Amino acid sequence: MADHLLKGEDEVKHLINPHVQQVKLSPIRLYSQRLMAFEDGINLTIGQPDFLTPDHIKDAGKRAIDENHTAYTHTAGIPELRKAASEYMSTKYNLTYNWKDEVLVTTGATQALDIVLRSILVEGSEVILPSPVYLGYLPLIQICGAVPVFVDTTENDFKMTAERIEEKITDKTRCVILSYPSNPAGSVLSKKELEQIGEVLQGKEIFIVSDEIYSELNYEEEHSSIASIPALRNQCAVINGLSKSHAMTGWRIGLLFAPSYLIEEAYKVQVYNTACASTISQHAALEALTNGLDDPIAMKKEYRKRRDFVFSRLSEIGFDVVKPKGAFYIFPSIEKFDMTSTQFADRLLEEEHVAVVPGNAFSGAGDCYIRISFATSLEILEAGLNRIEKFIGRLTQEQSTQRKAVQQ
């Protein structure tokens, strides 16, 4: 009998789901944590707005508590919020989703991604996605036992093209993930590019999961959603939410829009996964989507100013860098410094006390880049870039000394 007793936790460790064991944790937090060792540290890793949630939204959250909106809601979300979300998508992006059976309110965009991917992927399904890419997709794909198929976008301003997607399609392809404006490079797919991608995918038994969480932070053009192309609507799921547009990351409200046959299945996953998004946050989100439609405007103006500043400073310092068209990240190349992105980020942290994210955090094709977030004030960005300039000066000096030594 005693033989059957476990002696230590390691004895059953091998029974843990291998798909979960395969998942690696993101290094982003690691850099912020290491930065804490330095009193004068400058953190350029932050992936959330530095603005505060607007007061009227916070008040709606407080009111929700006072009015005892503290019980479970319908799993899909309170009807008023689903209606407001559906109207929002219609007026802003020309998308028509019936609030009754085509909208789910989720716990952040993260949960919307999780439930939609778990609804459509099975063991061995292939998922086409860009590389470099937001680091949240790969673990969700891996947990489903599905297989990521990356499209290297570094030669095309970090955008997938219809052609490159077509090359990757096989019998096992179940899903293409689009993500724009993008994290980490701020790339944006134009209406024309979406139409071209649509031509390839239209009529194929492939879902399109379109993560449009940064749709309100598009600096150059009106955001267009791939699901607004009528022929594609039936195979699209659109992810959005309030985290970035309304500086509400901690409220955890995301939105999933899809045809009713898909929502019906995703709904089941959500029922047993979370029951419903936070009731208090749903009331705050309702305020955001009714009286706060213009809230993102001032934030966007400020981000654009910072984007212009960071882009011109990085170019001046000598980086090869693509100007981001949306979101609040910039992704300069470090190729010419002959280091991996981890080596670059480590030295920058140790020597200048500036934290950035090494590009390899965003999959293999990102390894010649670093990600700088401009979701921080102009003063901090200016100080950070001055230090980066000093660091690059030192690297260039070292490179030229090494070159001379080799020549001698």
Ligand SMILES: Cc1ncc(COP(=O)(O)O)c(C=O)c1O
């Ligand atoms: C592209 C992208 N999608 C989704 C998310 C997650 O959003 P949420 O905080 O609403 O879960 C992020 C967060 O950084 C992101 O960059």
